[in-house]
Amino acid sequence: MVDGHTGLVDILSEVRAQLWSMRELGLDRLALKVPAPPKQAQHSPFNGPRDRHILAKEELQPIIKPAPRTRPAVAVTQAAGFHLPEVGNASLEDIRQELGDCKRCGLCQERTNIVFGEGHDRARLVFVGEWPGQDEDMSGRPLAGTTPGSAGEMFTNILKAINISRQEVYLTSVVKCRPLANQRPDKEEIVTCRPFLEKQLAVIKPQIVCALGQLAAQVLLNSSGRLTQLRSKFYQVGPFQVLPTYHPAYLLTNPKLKRPVWEDVQLLVRVYDSKS
Ligand code: SF4
Known part of the structure; x- marks a missing residue:
């Protein structure tokens, strides 16, 4: 009720x-359908012009009664997914120190900064991107770009629209260094960096992980599926639920995908709020 x-x-x-x-x-305007004015009543001694300030009782009743609002439970699909390692009492800072000035894979050669991640160390919601973009590589911060038309700005706008602050979530990515020419990392690079993402998630213990982009979805769900098939559904992966959607950077070149992303984040908010 x-x-x-x-x-x-x-x-x-x-x-x-x-x-x-x-x-x-x-879309910057709404097309409103204005109802036609009622026909003028015939003037007669028994049916004179109505005083427009006096409304009949029935006119004061709501014309449209709101439908009862029921929110169906969100279906959750089981996924083989992700292995969370034992981290004991380790903190995110401990994991960052273990990563150090990492040269474990070839992606170290082109990076400016390692983009480890930032946000709440006990966030209920974690966003996992694919790899750092140019702004992230320069700043060392995930999705923090404020340049108009940047992925960071797009992501910030999405968070604002759903009333979630950056401080209450955690942001990171599958690999922590920007690949040459922004190319998808190869399998070896992903496998080499992945343990640090696993440790981050094991420390944070989120309830929900939003996978931004196909690579993030594939890694978190241990799947080779395409994002178009994987997105818009929740998957139970060990102790948390994963929702895949498009990466904000992808929306910059494919604006038509804003609507499906918006539908996904509505789903995300529904489950996020239900777990608070
Ligand atoms: S991508 Fe990950 S494993 Fe590779 S160098 Fe960067 S931090 Fe190290």
């Missing part, structure tokens, strides 16, 4: 979300 106030807050929240989504999609 949803009380009136909660129902109204939900409706306003969804309207706001929908407007944000439309604006992101480049």
Whole structure:
């Protein structure tokens, strides 16, 4: 049973979300269908012109009664997924120190900075990207770019729209160094860096992991599937649930994907809120 106030807050929240989504999609106006004015009543001694300020009782009743708001449970698919190592009392700082000035794979050669990750060390929600982009490589921070039209700005806008702050989540990526020419890392590079992601997740113990991009989804779900098939569903992977969606950088060149991403983040918020 949803009380009136909660129902109204939900409706306003969804309207706001929908407007944000439309604006992101480049829609800057709404087409409203204006109902035709009622026909003028015949003037007669028994049916004179109505005082427009006096409304009949039935006109004061809501025309559309809100439908009862039921929220079906989100289905969760089991996935073989991910191995979380035993980390004891290790902290994220311990894992960062273990990584050091890493030269374990060839990606060390082109990087400017290692992009280890940042955010809340006990975040309930972790975002895992694929590999650092140019802004991240320069700053050493994941998805922190503020340049208009950057993946960082896009990601920040998504978080703002769903009222989640960067401080309450954790951001990292599958590999921590930017590949030459932004190419997808090869299998050996992924396998070499992956244990550090596993340790980060083992320390943080999130409830939800949002995989940003195909590589992140494949690594977290231990799958070779394409993102188009994997996305928009929750998968139980050991102690946490994984939701794959497109990486914000991908939206910059494929704006049509903003709507599916928006649908995914709505799903994400629903489950995130239900676990709070
Ligand atoms: S990608 Fe990972 S394993 Fe490779 S050099 Fe960078 S930190 Fe080390």
